Amino acid sequence: MSNPAIICVAITGSVPTKADNPAVPVTLSEQIESTHAAFEAGAAIAHCHVRDDEGKPTSDAERFARLKEGIEAHCPGMIIQLSTGGRSGSGLERGGMLPLRPDMASLSVGSNNFPTRVYENSPQLIEWLAYEMRTYDVKPEIEAFDLSHIYHAKLMHDRGEIPETPYVQFVMGVKNAMPAVKRVFDFYVETVHELFGPYAPWCAAGVGRHQAEVNKWAAEAGGHLRT
Amino acid sequence: MSNPAIICVAITGSVPTKADNPAVPVTLSEQIESTHAAFEAGAAIAHCHVRDDEGKPTSDAERFARLKEGIEAHCPGMIIQLSTGGRSGSGLERGGMLPLRPDMASLSVGSNNFPTRVYENSPQLIEWLAYEMRTYDVKPEIEAFDLSHIYHAKLMHDRGEIPETPYVQFVMGVKNAMPAVKRVFDFYVETVHELFGPYAPWCAAGVGRHQAEVNKWAAEAGGHLRT
Ligand SMILES: [Zn+2]
Ligand SMILES: [Zn+2]
Ligand SMILES: [Zn+2]
Ligand SMILES: [Zn+2]
Known part of the structure; x- marks a missing residue:
């Protein structure tokens, strides 16, 4: 193909929980390994949400920072896209991870x-x-x-x-x-x-x-x- | 024309004020006369908002009732459409005029x-x-x-x-x-x-x-x- 499609992988999304599907990666290390597997399989972009300790969507910048570092270490060259979507917050906290410069x-x-x-x-x-x-x-x-x-x-x-x-x-x-x-x-x-x-x-x-x-x-x- | 267009007149809307345009009909009697003029000119549907005493949009059912009665008296046969739009309220009050059966x-x-x-x-x-x-x-x-x-x-x-x-x-x-x-x-x-x-x-x-x-x-x- 002269113009190959770029594949963006959304590892976790913000809606599914372990209760829906035990295979959903929710912890940071699960997310990083799951992204790594997708990267090896050809995904070029990682679209990332993070969860808190209860598995609920959050905009916590500290968690985003650790996920970003993990993906950078395991998937060199992968494009990292962080979600500012509203399932994890409603106000300015939605942009709290942008200073990480993803x-x-x-x-x-x-x-x-x-x-x-x-x-x-x-x-x-x-x-x-x-x-x-x-x-x-x-x-x-x-x-x-x-x-x-x-x-x-x-x-x-x-x-x-x-x-x-x-x-x-x-x-x-x-x-x-x-x-x-x-x-x-x-x-x-x-x-x-x-x-x-x-x-x-x-x-x-x-x-x-x-x-x-x-x-x-x-x-x-x-x-x-x-x- | 075989299929004439129905003209719906929105007399007041919810945004303009007398300060924007002194010709905007805001009081009930102004609205009724303005609707009457549009009806004589061929408008078939009256799309209606109401204002409170300060000229601000409201969903007040009592005001809608008086406007509806006035249009019925002045414009027999005109179709009356009341607005449940959100410029005049945010919750269930937006439907408070529906029991008037417009x-x-x-x-x-x-x-x-x-x-x-x-x-x-x-x-x-x-x-x-x-x-x-x-x-x-x-x-x-x-x-x-x-x-x-x-x-x-x-x-x-x-x-x-x-x-x-x-x-x-x-x-x-x-x-x-x-x-x-x-x-x-x-x-x-x-x-x-x-x-x-x-x-x-x-x-x-x-x-x-x-x-x-x-x-x-x-x-x-x-x-x-x-x-
Ligand atoms: Zn997303
Ligand atoms: Zn890995
Ligand atoms: Zn309207
Ligand atoms: Zn009249």
Whole structure:
């Protein structure tokens, strides 16, 4: 293939627990070994969440620091992307790991519903997270939970809040947000090309049972994959 | 014209104040006379917000009752649509006017950003507002601030939460939500046809300076208009 897909591995996510699946890596050493295995298998990007001692999602910068060090030691050259997603906090603590200067961090640029609640990303929080990412030279991955989020990334790019061409991830199949629908996926790809040019990279993630399907669409359309 | 557009007039909205524009009708009698004038000019639906004595948006059922009575008296046959939108409240009070059994009420089915804050419509609130609308036989107008909201209306319809074919309004041009973009408008229309059939009605509203443009698109594409 002339243009191989970049595979991004999300080792743990923020939702599953050991009770759901005993194989889910939750401790730092489990996460590092699991990332190492994915790296050996060809994953280029590690998308990282961390858990506290009870296994609950947290934004604790100290834990992120140890995970980042572990991945750097075991997976030289792997791109490390830390999550600023809202399952692990609601306010400024969501950006507390950005001073670690990871290669990338996820950035939500709009609000939407999640299965049981509102996923709140106020205009002020978004602006601040983007500011912190510029300050610490962290490349954002824009999490597009809906169509307007791609347009908002364009607006932020035009205003200089996202300096480089935004790298957008389509998140599909989250209950109460955008379902995994092929015609929407196609329109998302067209939208990225329309706003950021024909060669702008993007990636796609199908949540839960939609993962394989969305990965197939992304591979066929020339995008990158989140596994 | 074989299929004339229905014109929906939003007399006051919830944002402008007398300070912005002294011609904005804010008192009940101003609103009723302004609706009457629009009715004489051909408007078929009155989309209604109410204000408190300071001119601030409110969900006060008593005020809605007086506005509804006034419009019924001055504009016989006009369809009355009361707003359950979140600029006038944040919780269950947003549905406090539904026992008045207006012909229609607006229903947001997702969350998104507004110019300075999150427009919060939790899954629980949405479900409750739809339940109240069924209880009091009020037809919802689905306010689509983003693409996933149209898909969510379909899901609610499939679950019986919206009994009739959803009547969707595309809201475009709200800062930090969906901009007024023609290719998105076209995709919205296609989405309604895809989900609800080729004859499903829909309407569109462009906010502020986008009003004339979005109305033109809607008229050309066979939709109804919010003025
Ligand atoms: Zn994540
Ligand atoms: Zn290792
Ligand atoms: Zn309104
Ligand atoms: Zn009158």
